[in-house]
Amino acid sequence: MSFPKLKNKYLFEALFSPDEFVSYKNWDKANFPSKIIITYQKTAVNHFRKMFAGDYRTIRLTGYHKLLFYKNIGFIKLDGIGSPHAATAFEELISMGGRTFINMGSAGGLTARGVFLCNKAVRDEGTSHHYIKDSLYSYPDKELTNRLKQSLEKFKLSFKTAPTWTIDAPYRETKKEISHYRKLGIATVEMEASALFAVAKLRNVKLAAVFVVSDLLAKDAWVPEFHKFNYKKALTKVLDAAVACLLAED
Secondary structure (H helix, E strand, O other): OOOOOOOOHHHOOOOOOHHHHHHHHOOOOOOOOOEEEEEOOHHHHHHHHHHOOOOOEEEEOOOOOEEEEEOOEEEEEOOOOOHHHHHHHHHHHHHHOOOEEEEEEEEEEOOOOOEEEEEEEEEEOOHHHHOOOOOOEEOOOHHHHHHHHHHHHHOOOOEEEEEEEEEOOHHHOOHHHHHHHHHOOOOEEEOOHHHHHHHHHHHOOEEEEEEEEEEEEOOOOEEEOOOOHHHHHHHHHHHHHHHHHHHOOO
């Protein structure tokens, strides 16, 4: 039987919308930023605070997330992991007025350490299939991805452009799958990108994604590098480039 269980489910109208939820929560849309950086790492939060110390403001989405913003750029750290959590928050950010997004964070490396700009994502999670027709990949916005590429280059960041593999179950990343996706040229594995790309396509907003490798999925072993200095330094540089990319947008 296909997934989702109801064939062509993505074609059908939802019972209720994120707009209705935002209205129910009475969140204030006034002056909400249209450009937003989404991350999952405290290192990036601390760097954003230092970048705009004294100049950024805070919006509290009642009982939920806290969004920092400078001028028309918002910055939010999602405390949970995985596609359902990220897609739900993304839907609400769009409903609040977000239109251009950069998703940045850590990823497992299938081939090497470093920074990777995402050009497509394997849809090995459940969420994206509720939004768009089944396919192997979902895709970021090409124009925004190209602008982010130029910004990464401007900041002299060494990076590669490559696909990612999005999965719901990090403790079930099997050796067979890793070998399979490595042969397809997949460079990273994470838990949100393919679903966020699908949401962005349905809601007609722009989204690009970039990852810093925090751990390696080597041939016979997992090699964690979450606390390496270079990993944290790379995250801050990627954030610099992401902010500059959005500031430069017309």
